[in-house]
Amino acid sequence: MSLTPEQAQRLRLPHYPRSAGHDPEWALTHLMGPNALWLTEALVETMELRPGMRVLDMGCGTALSSIFLAKEFGVQVWANDLWIPASENWARVQAAGVADRVFPIHAEAHALPYAEGFFDAAVSLDAYHYFGTADLYIGYFARFTRPGGQIGIVVPGLHAEFEAGVPAHLAPYWDWEFGSFHSPAWWRQHWEKTGQVAVERADTLPEGWREWKLWLEICRDAGYRHSPNDLALLEADAGQHFAFARVVGRRPGA
Ligand SMILES: C[S@@+](CC[C@H](N)C(=O)[O-])C[C@H]1O[C@@H](n2cnc3c(N)ncnc32)[C@H](O)[C@@H]1O
Structure with missing residues (x-):
């Protein structure tokens, strides 16, 4: 498996200049x-x-x-995951040369081994929808971030909740687990109603579905792991419903 120069170039997106500086084969391999x-x-x-902040990367x-x-x-990151063993991540962290700043932890999202208020910030990428849709979870999760600290997630989601069930054009590709995909407005209300975080942003990534589709196409063409079903779904949907929801909140107090 290796990228052609043309494929590698297609993965260098001008609005993600930092990402473009990292080896795309590394991102594809893992x-x-x-x-x-x-x-x-x-x-x-x-x-x-x-630099120096303590960051929790939940579901890394x-x-x-x-x-x-x-x-x-230049932040310090506690790389917390469930499905991937910490030892595997430790090898990756060492190989990447950041063993002084990234600390792999194996822990389930409801049994986190951290001190309350320990982190300056918490992030979660394509993971929070697996464990964070219960009404009370944000109250548990937020306590590990200090008062005034930010909590940010990006998850696969919808522009708006389905009012009348799964649309017909998506039904052939629908997986019941997509039931955890929600709109930014849903996430805003889900967090705000607890009073445990003040939501500063709840939106969708502007080009999210196109980038998701591009990524899957390159994975397919270059022989990397991908879901043909997800690709078919994104093609059928053409940005009507599917998006990445981005939500950032701040723990009250300072
Ligand atoms: C689709 S993967 C995304 C991984 C990574 N953030 C990324 O973007 O490549 C979802 C991750 O969520 C983690 N996860 C799911 N349920 C979890 C739970 N209950 N506790 C901790 N992590 C969980 C899994 O271990 C998995 O690595």
Whole structure:
């Protein structure tokens, strides 16, 4: 599996200049879904990260986002995941040269081993919808970030909630787990009603569905792991419903 120069060029997107500086084969080799670097860059351009900050990367998968954050922003990252063993991520972190700043942790989202208020910020890329849709979860999750700290997520989502079930053109590709995809307005209300975070932003990534489709096409053409069903769904939908939801909140107090 290797990219042609043309494919590599198509993955260099002008609005993700930081991502473009990282080896695309590295991102493809360790992918777990959409391009983790693009999602991370799109999220943190709306957050305040400063060198030395302690950041929780929740559901980091293969820790691509954690390594990216450590390299690009000089932050310390606790790379927390469930499906990927910490030892595997440790090898990746060492190989990437950020062993002094990225700390792999294996922990389930409802049993986090951190001190309350420990983190300056928390992020989660393409993961929070797996564990964060319960009404009370944000109240649990937010407590690990200090008062005044930010919490940001990017998740696969919808422009608006379906009012009358799954649209007919999406039915052939619909997976029941897509039931955890929600709109920015849904996420805003979901977090705000708890009073545990003040939502500063809830929107969709402007070109999110096109970038998701481009990524899947390159994965397919270059022989990397991808979901043909997701690609068919994005083609059928053409940006009508599917998007990436981006939500950033801040823990009250300072
Ligand atoms: C689709 S992968 C995304 C990984 C990575 N953030 C990325 O963008 O490549 C979703 C991740 O969420 C994590 N996850 C799902 N449920 C979880 C839970 N209950 N506790 C902790 N992590 C969880 C999985 O371990 C998995 O790595």
